Amino acid sequence: MRPRLALVPGEPAGIGPELVVRAAQQDFDADLVIHGDAAALHRAAAALSLPLHLHRAGETPASPRSLELVEIPHPDQAAFGIPEPANAASVVAALTRAAQACLDGDCDGMVTGPVHKAAINQGGIAFTGTTGLLAAHARREVVMMLANGIVRVALLTVHMPLRAVADAITPDALDGALRIVDAALRRDFGIAEPVVAVLGLNPHAGEDGHLGREEIEVIEPTLQRLRGEGLRLVGPLPADTAFLPGKLRGFDAVLAMYHDQGLPVLKYSDFANAVNISLGLPYPRVAVDHGTALDLAGKGLADPSSLFAAIRTCARLARQRRSAA
Incomplete structure (x- = not known):
């Protein structure tokens, strides 16, 4: 074709x-x-x-x-x-x-x-x-994903103030985004069983609730439910170590909670050859x-x-x- x-x-x-x-x-x-x-x-x-x-x-x-x-x-x-x-x-x-x-x-x-x-x-x-x-x-409904030859980073939230990010991380928003990412990796990238790493919102992914409770109250329960439906999801992971090369080799994509959590890593790794892909369109x-x-x-x-x-x-x-x- x-x-x-x-x-x-x-x-x-x-x-x-x-x-x-x-x-x-x-x-x-x-x-x-x-x-x-x-x-x-x-x-x-x-x-x-x-x-x-x-x-x-x-x-x-x-x-x-x-x-x-x-x-x-x-x-x-x-x-x-x-x-x-x-x-x-x-x-x-x-x-x-x-x-x-x-x-x-x-x-x-x-x-x-x-x-x-x-x-x-x-x-x-x-x-x-x-x-x-x-x-x-x-x-x-679409999800923005940026990709180069090293990593694919999808975004749960995109262009919004940091003050608004925590309130935007809801079970419905996370559920919808992960379903779109999983379906696109299967259909558009030909990955039969994609593995998606999901970042936490807070430093150290909340440190068991001591640095924030979004991981405990929203992210982990949503991941558990979707794992029960067959999605292969890892996390919530601390963002500061999730992009280590040894870990990235085990992931087909990373879902970041907000724009500047994931994109600086992608752009540093290979900005010239990075592209922006809209997942979920026909x-x-x-x-x-x-x-x-x-x-x-x-x-x-x-x-x-x-x-x-x-x-x-x-x-x-x-x-x-x-x-x-």
């Missing part, structure tokens, strides 16, 4: 368009369908002094490296490094049209570049992130693990490694999902 992947550049004033141009120079085991603005892409190609050939569906490609384009024009051709709120609707439209192409079966997966949340909100669209947007569009979605890097836009300095890794990962997940169907 050679999957068709919807590729969304993201914020036009950031590095997304030039990363897509660099991807156009590569050979991937997938067909890329760009959902975005042709002018922004050609401007990025000119800045990089690289060729870029695009064609619409049904057109004969002018070059073997030509990529199919679903044109979603931006009303304002923003300068490199300066996001324009007037483009908010078109940036979001590129994401939702690519997602719909996946739901309709026209594409087998979706790869997304970085967006600028502040510019989208300044453009009058309430926006907390692409993962939430896609979850609402598909009407699915299709594979993989994103780069970095922001818009406005200060690098148009300078040819942006590292495309994460986008290349996202494309390869999404293609692999799409093939695995098709074979498991």
